[in-house]
Amino acid sequence: MNELIAIKVIAQMHCDFSTKFGIPRQSGLVKALKGTVVFAPEYRNPDAVRGLEGFSHIWLIWQFSEAVREGWSPMVRPPRMGGNTRMGVFATRSPFRPNAIGLSSVKLDRVEFSPTLGPVLHVSGADLMDGTPILDIKPYLPGVDSHPEAVGGFADQFQGYALEVDFPEELLRCIPENRREALMGVLAQDPRPSYQHDPERQYGLSFAGFDVRFRVRDGVLSVCEVVPLT
Template identity: 45%
Template sequence: MDFSFPAIGLVHSCFKEKFGIPRQPGLAPLATAEIEMLPPYDDPAAFDGLEGTSHLWVQFVFHANKREQWKPKVKPPRLGGNQTLGVFATRSPTRPAPIGLSVVRFDGLRQRDGKLLVAISGIDLLDGTPVLDIKPYVPYVDAVADARNSFATQPPAHIPVEIPAELAAFCADYQQKTAIDLAQLLTQILQQDPRPQYQQPDPERIYGMKLLDLDIRWRYSHSGICLTELICLA
């Protein structure tokens, strides 16, 4: 059986490309986005009663997943990219139906330029992601105290992130202009180690990602990650 569903919204995210996005929601609490609700779903009445909710389930499409055929076995980045698991034992975007589900913090509704926007944070969503549905997170049923997972038993270990003095000054200036704590946001993202786990850190290699209106560049040292450059793209 085949079904088709409308996109009810479109994500405007701080993450402008796939590389560097946290591998799960909630790992970078300062990572923010807005869901632009599309007509006819942009009616504020559809959100009546949500004001007492702290978190949301967002169901979305992995629109940037280019693989057209699914495979029963995948290589999760968490396992270094060299060990396979069944696709239904993972959260791989390469699925029979490329649908994702993330729990995010609900930061309120906004209306701007005639658009209804749902503000969210702690995201793992790429800019331009189509949204299929939004539901409230209900703690007494959604938080399962005795839940377990055989291979993802602990959150990934953080690696140290060094921000040199001149780039810390850039971050402070950026925060003054935008109210975004750029230094802390970068730390939350980079300490997750965006590098594919099968790659050995190369101190000569410069890595990069696009975040907000910036090009972020860093390298690996013996002690962790060192930020090397912040470039404004605007």
Template identity: 55%
Template sequence: MKIIGRIHTDFKEKFGIPRQSGLVEELTAKIYFEPEYRNIDAFRGLEGFNYIWLIWKFSETVTDTFRASVRPPRLPRNEHLGVFATRAPYRPNPIGLSSVKLLSIENTEEGPVLTVGGADLLDGTPIYDIKPYLPYADCHMDALAGYTEITKKHILEVEIPEEELTKVIGEKRETLIKVLKQDPRPSYQQEDEDRIYGMFFANYEIKFRVINNILKVINIDDVID
């Protein structure tokens, strides 16, 4: 498998990344390509699509042991499912699949650069391939949601003090709120209302706790690169 490029996102660590692509389309990211694949001809026709599939590598997931069952983060502590019934990163082959919105294609001095929305990827994630999303074939209106029919409804209310929210620049404010609403916590930590969590988003570190399904931001600090 050849790495064709890498995506650059607002997430420097896994904690806080939305659990599926498209949940927060306001999250923008850019894909830069390896020298071998910087030919703009390789992207001719892609401008006719507004969604694409990204095939990528779970680069931060290292395991040599096959796990037949895994615990999805939204299910109760002791509930496990078969790995092939989930999108867990611990797989026989560390391959991820995401559907993202294609916002632009630019031909720059660094070669073609794609800007996408709604990516659920860590900053620097290797990209293996890109394919157009085909609505007549890829959208199945009768598809069953399985156990996610329950877990997808889990959304938090978010409270951020005004003096903290103003530390976040411009459009990143609304995007941060939508990311926090998705509840970054694993399910096995969701009963601990005294726990203070920390996550990194863009150039900020956010500290918060969750009480009665209300995520309360304690403080937001700038992070120096």
């Protein structure tokens, strides 16, 4: 068996997350998040996306570029389980895998044809960091990709989890209006590592050019400060 294969980066994601902290743990959890997929020069031929505008959703296949490491472990600690319970790596979506590849289903808002960048895909609900390498794009086919009867294993117990967000109006006004809904959704998903529960600890989330600082106590996330990133 040939153990090595060559995979080309065909595009990059551009979005409001400059670091991986705070990125939703799955695609679709925060539908208001916006991003663009910009193709590498070699793949900017408009013919390559002909017909894609007819699909409402697409699959992005991408690299966990911030989680590439030597070797792998058969067991990982899913964050939603508190960081102490071990599960098989192939029963999770952990980035620490034999091949650091991610898969996300996102909404395709529109296909733009830029005179300088070629076709640009505008998407919603992605769980990727700015600059994430995209390896492939495929249309989402609801007739075969959707399985309403599917069972989600141990992950089902965490469906619907969300924090209450207390974001003072004077601080919320610091955030551009077209980014507020997405930021509120990100904060409600609880960006903290699951093993950290100190109510006095202050966290910082880099989003859309701002450092959003917050604390969490008794299920309520309270924003303390919003500082422009320099």
